[in-house]
Amino acid sequence: MSSEDFDRRFDAGDDISDLIDWGAAERINDIERVALDLPGWRVRRLDRLAAESGTTRQALIARWLAERLDGAA
Template sequence: MKAKKIVQSSEELDRRFDEGEDIHELIDMPRAKIIRHGKKVRITLDVAESLVNDIDVIREEMGVDRGALIKVWLYERVQQEKQ
């Protein structure tokens, strides 16, 4: 089996992952870094049950956790508002 080339940028890694490629062999694990974006803070939200049901339909189609989806949406919206 031919060895896979280690990725040179996060953009390349994202592209190859998005294309469905198994990326585990592409990562140089000894050099990999975990970036933590500050202290985590827990928040509690009261929302309508119908909204939660709508979110659950979307997350099930995507195959992701509800909390993870909401975090991504919040992040994307904050970035949009910053611009």
């Protein structure tokens, strides 16, 4: 089934539960907090890069980590 067909069925309110592999599903809202110790100069650089990107330090770090982890084998 194409993604367009899947989306169409979902948008129409059809029962799509038989099309999902629930065993492989991951909870995307399962958030855990972590602490990260960095030198002050690195935090200031992060803040500068985040401001240039129009985002927050936390969002920038999260995006970078996701990119790195998604690209890992």
